[in-house]
Every structure is written in structure tokens, then in C-alpha cells.
Amino acid sequence: MTTKSIPLTSELHAYLVSRGAPPDEIMRDLAEETLAALPNDAQMQVAPEQAAFLTFLTRLLGVRHAVEVGTFTGLSSLAIARGLPEGGRLTCFDISEEFTGIARRYWARAGVDDRIELRIGPAGDTLRELPHERHLDFAFIDADKTGYPIYWAELVPRMRPGGVIAVDNVLRGGRVIAPQNADDRAIAAFNDEVLADVRVDAVMLPIADGLTLARVH
């Protein structure tokens, strides 16, 4: 019995990943290629247990229409797409053709490219092009941290009642309680905004760098 999440050593993390839903060969290759091609950015990928959780959650919620803000080389989008049923759709938003060029290849290899649409451009602008209706079942926010309040403002009114928004990096490596830069301060303020938002019920989970799940009323 413990009243808080236990710290994960590298060994314990490897155990958790191996006994949870370990990444398959395609996801392992994607992680390896990302590290080789983009060594300075590879840490932006979601953790393997988060990828497994995103697939699980997408299936659990019966998601048919999902959005991702911040696609990078495609690990989280691949995980979400794999959880979609036949006919399900994932719309991805990113600013980088270079990063998402890698994503496109892995979506094709995994056979999910036909259910993913990629929109390139600043998500603050491109999200506004989505229908102004409550049509989204699931959204994952994992882009530039100062943009989170904008993405939240665009997404919440578009979620169907009971739809869920997942938000990554809400702990900022622990720095949310003593912010050291603009991104830390943005996330600390964003977390306060979510807590005060009467349109949602939210929980903050200590998965990887912290993941908030918000259910929209």
C-alpha cells in the first residue's frame, strides 16, 4: 500500500513496458529511426507505455473521430490510429513536413495511413478550420507548450459530450512547482486553467512526464 506513485528506475520502467503492452517491431523501428535521424529531438516522442495507453484508451472510449496536436515522427498517432475501429478517423496537426515525413512512412507500414489525415501549419490556425460542432471523441495535445491554452480553447467546444482530451507533459520534469522557463510557466498556468474549467472533469496521471485526462461534459 502506498499513497503516492512509486518512482521508476530504468529497470522497473523496462519491466513495466515489457509486461504491459510492449511495442511491436514497427514501433521499435520508429523509435530507433527517430533517435538516429533526430538525436536532439527524439525525446519528444511519447514513452512506450504512453503509446500503449493511447491505444487502450482509444479502444476503451470507442473513439471514432480523434485529433492529435503535435505529431512529430508519428509514435502517438500510430498508437491512436491502431485503437480506431473500421471507418474511424484521426486528424493530425503539426508544423513540420520533415518530422511528419517519417510519420507518414510508418503509418503506411502499419496499414493505418488510410484513416489518418495530416494538416501542416500552426495548429492555432489549422484547428479553427475544424467544424464548429461537438463531433470529436478524443483529442491528444502534445505540441508547443505555450500553445496549449489555444489548443484547449479550440478543442473543448468541439468535443462531444463525454469526449476526452489527453494532455502530455503536464509535470514538465517536475518543474511545474518551480518553473524555470517560459514553457514551464505556460504549463503551470495551463494546469490551473484546466482545474478551474467547469466544462470538464479532469485527472492528472503520473505517466511519463505527466498526462492529464479531461472528460468534457
Ligand SMILES: C[S@@+](CC[C@H](N)C(=O)[O-])C[C@H]1O[C@@H](n2cnc3c(N)ncnc32)[C@H](O)[C@@H]1O
Ligand atoms: C513533443 S512533439 C510531439 C511528439 C509526438 N506526439 C510523438 O509521440 O512522437 C511536438 C510536435 O509539435 C510540433 N509543433 C510545434 N509547434 C507547433 C505548432 N504551433 N503547431 C503545430 N505543431 C507544432 C513540432 O513540430 C513537434 O513535431
